[in-house]
Amino acid sequence: MRLSFFLAEAFESLRRNWVMTIASILTVLVTMAILGLVLVTDRNLKEGTTSLKNRVEIEVFIKDAATDQQVDAMRQRIQALPQLRNFEFITKDQALKEFEATLGQNAKEVLANLTVNPLPRSFRIFVKDPNQVDAVAQQFFNDPIVDNDAGTHNGVAYAKQTVRSLLGTINLVEKGMWVVTILFALAAVLLTSTTVRLSIFARRREVEIMQLVGATNWFIRWPFVLEGFITGFVGSFIAAIAVWGANVLVFNWIHNSKLDFLKPIRYPVVVQHGTWPLGLVPTLVLVGATLGAIGSALALRRYLRV
Amino acid sequence: MIIFENVTKVYDGDVVGMQDASFHIEKGEFVFLVGPSGSGKSTLIKLVLKQLEPQQGRILVAGRNLGTLRRSKVPLLRRNIGCVFQDFKLLPNKTVYENVAYALEVVGEHRRSIRRKVPEILNLVGLSDKTNSMPHEISGGEQQRVSVARAFVNHPPLLLADEPTGNIDPETSIGIMQLLLRINRTGTTVVIATHDREMVDRMRRRVIALDGGRLVRDERRAGYEGVEERTGYEGVAEHEA
Numbered sequence: 001m002r003l004s005f006f007l008a009e010a011f012e013s014l015r016r017n018w019v020m021t022i023a024s025i026l027t028v029l030v031t032m033a034i035l036g037l038v039l040v041t042d043r044n045l046k047e048g049t050t051s052l053k054n055r056v057e058i059e060v061f062i063k064d065a066a067t068d069q070q071v072d073a074m075r076q077r078i079q080a081l082p083q084l085r086n087f088e089f090i091t092k093d094q095a096l097k098e099f100e101a102t103l104g105q106n107a108k109e110v111l112a113n114l115t116v117n118p119l120p121r122s123f124r125i126f127v128k129d130p131n132q133v134d135a136v137a138q139q140f141f142n143d144p145i146v147d148n149d150a151g152t153h154n155g156v157a158y159a160k161q162t163v164r165s166l167l168g169t170i171n172l173v174e175k176g177m178w179v180v181t182i183l184f185a186l187a188a189v190l191l192t193s194t195t196v197r198l199s200i201f202a203r204r205r206e207v208e209i210m211q212l213v214g215a216t217n218w219f220i221r222w223p224f225v226l227e228g229f230i231t232g233f234v235g236s237f238i239a240a241i242a243v244w245g246a247n248v249l250v251f252n253w254i255h256n257s258k259l260d261f262l263k264p265i266r267y268p269v270v271v272q273h274g275t276w277p278l279g280l281v282p283t284l285v286l287v288g289a290t291l292g293a294i295g296s297a298l299a300l301r302r303y304l305r306v
Numbered sequence: 307m308i309i310f311e312n313v314t315k316v317y318d319g320d321v322v323g324m325q326d327a328s329f330h331i332e333k334g335e336f337v338f339l340v341g342p343s344g345s346g347k348s349t350l351i352k353l354v355l356k357q358l359e360p361q362q363g364r365i366l367v368a369g370r371n372l373g374t375l376r377r378s379k380v381p382l383l384r385r386n387i388g389c390v391f392q393d394f395k396l397l398p399n400k401t402v403y404e405n406v407a408y409a410l411e412v413v414g415e416h417r418r419s420i421r422r423k424v425p426e427i428l429n430l431v432g433l434s435d436k437t438n439s440m441p442h443e444i445s446g447g448e449q450q451r452v453s454v455a456r457a458f459v460n461h462p463p464l465l466l467a468d469e470p471t472g473n474i475d476p477e478t479s480i481g482i483m484q485l486l487l488r489i490n491r492t493g494t495t496v497v498i499a500t501h502d503r504e505m506v507d508r509m510r511r512r513v514i515a516l517d518g519g520r521l522v523r524d525e526r527r528a529g530y531e532g533v534e535e536r537t538g539y540e541g542v543a544e545h546e547a
Binding site: 016 | 355357385395396409413
C-alpha cells in the first residue's frame with residue numbers, strides 16, 4: 001500500500017470538495033454529540049441508581065437481653081450470607097451518637113433527661129443486589145434475639161415499598177436508555193453513511209474512470225476510506241470535546257446550585273465526574289473515525305461492482 | 307489479440323447489443339469498427355474491457371478467456387488495454403500530468419520512473435506546455451491527446467478507442483488519428499470505433515462493420531462505404547459465405 005499517495009489523494013479530495021467535507025464533519029459532529037450526550041446521561045443515571053441501590057440497607061435490631069455469644073452467632077450467620085456485600089455492627093454508644101447527630105441543636109436538652117441509653121444494638125446489612133433485600137430480611141424476622149415488639153415495631157427494618165418502586169423505576173430507566181442508545185447509534189450510522197454516499201455519488205464518474213484505467217478496488221477504496229476516517233475523526237473529536245465540556249458545566253452548575261430539588265442528584269454526579277468523560281473522548285473519537293471509514297467503504301461498494 | 311466466437315449480448319428489455327458475432331483481430335492490426343449509432347460498437351468495446359458479460363459465446367483477449375477471468379483479475383486485464391473515449395474520461399480534479407501519472411500509480415510504478423515517463427509521453431503527444439493545466443482549461447483536442455497519452459503510457463499491447471474524434475473538429479481529428487497510427491507502428495494493436503466516414507475512407511484499413519449488433523462486413527483495406535445502406539441481414543449472409 002502506498003500510504004503517502006493515498007493520503008495525498010485523500011487530503012487533496014477533502015480540500016477540493018471542501019463544502020462536502022464540512023457537511024460530513026458537521027454530520028458526524030452532530031450525531032456523535034447526540035450519541036455522546038446519550039452515553040453520558042446513561043452513565044450518570046447508572047452511577048446515580050447504583051449509589052441509590054447501594055444505600056438500600058437492612059437494619060436488624062438486637063434485644064438488650066441478648067448475650068454476647070448470641071450476638072456473635074448472628075454475626076457469623078450474617079458473614080455466611082451469600083448475598084452479603086458488607087455489614088456493620090452498631091453498638092449502643094454509636095447508636096446514641098447517631099441519634100444525637102440527627103437531633104442537632106436540640107440534642108442536649110432531650111438527652112439530658114436520659115438516665116440509660118434506650119437505643120438497641122443493631123447490624124446493618126448491605127446486600128449485593130437490592131432485589132435480594134426481601135429474602136435476606138425475612139431470614140431474621142423470627143430470630144429470638146431480634147428486638148420484635150408485636151404491635152409497635154418490627155425488629156428488622158428495611159424500606160420494603162421504597163425499594164420495590166425504586167427498583168422498578170431503575171430497571172425501566174436502564175432498559176429505556178439501552179433502547180435510546182441503540183437507536184441513536186443506528187441513526188448515527190445511517191446519517192453518516194448517507195452523507196458519505198452523497199459525496200461519493202458526486203464522484204462516481206471518477207470511480208468509473210479509475211476502474212477503466214485498471215485500478216484495483218482497494219486502490220480506489222483507500223483514499224475514500226482515509227477520507228472517511230479523517231472526517232469522522234475530526235467531527236467526533238470536536239463532538240467529544242463539546243460533550244465533555246457540557247458535562248463539566250452541568251456538573252458545576254448542579255454542584256453550586258442552591259435549588260433544593262437538585263440536591264439528591266449531586267452525589268451521583270460527583271462520582272461520575274472524575275471517571276467517565278475521560279474515557280468518553282477516545283471512545284467517541286474511535287467510534288466516529290471507524291464509522292467514517294466503514295461508511296465510506298460501504299458506500300463505495302455499489303460503484304465498485306465491475 | 308482479440309477473438310470473438312459467436313458472441314451474443316442482449317440488454318435488459320430485449321435490446322440486442324451483439325448478435326452471434328465472430329471475428330479475430332491479430333496482434334499489431336489497425337482496425338476500424340464502423341456502423342450507425344446503436345449498432346453495437348460500444349457494446350463490443352465494453353465486452354473486451356469486461357465491463358459487460360455476454361450471454362453466449364467466448365471472448366479471448368490477449369490469450370485470456372474473459373468468461374473464466376475472475377472479477378479480481380479484471381484490473382490486470384485493463385492495465386493491458388489502453389482506452390480512449392469520445393468524452394475523454396479524464397479525472398476532472400487532476401492536472402494533465404496527474405491524469406497520465408494515475409495510470410502509472412495504478413500499476414505501482416516507482417515515483418522516479420513516473421517522473422521520467424509522464425513528460426516523455428506528454429512530449430510525444432505534443433502537450434509538454436500543458437503539463438500543469440486542468441482538463442477544463444484545455445481544448446477538446448488537447449484533452450483527447452491527454453487521454454491518448456494516458457492510454458499509451460503503460461505501452462499496452464492493445465489500445466481501444468471509442469469515437470475518439472466524435473467531439474473534435476476534423477482538423478484536430480487528423481492529428482489524433484496520426485497519433486494512433488504512430489502508436490500502432492510500435493506494435494500495439496489499435497481498434498477504433500467510429501462513424502467518421504471520411505477518416506475511414508482515407509486510411510484504407512481493415513473495417514469491421516456492425517449493424518443491429520450483427521457483424522455485417524469484415525474487409526481488409528476497405529472504406530466506410532455501403533454500411534448504412536445495408537439492412538444487416540444481407541451482411542450476415544455475406545459474412546457467413
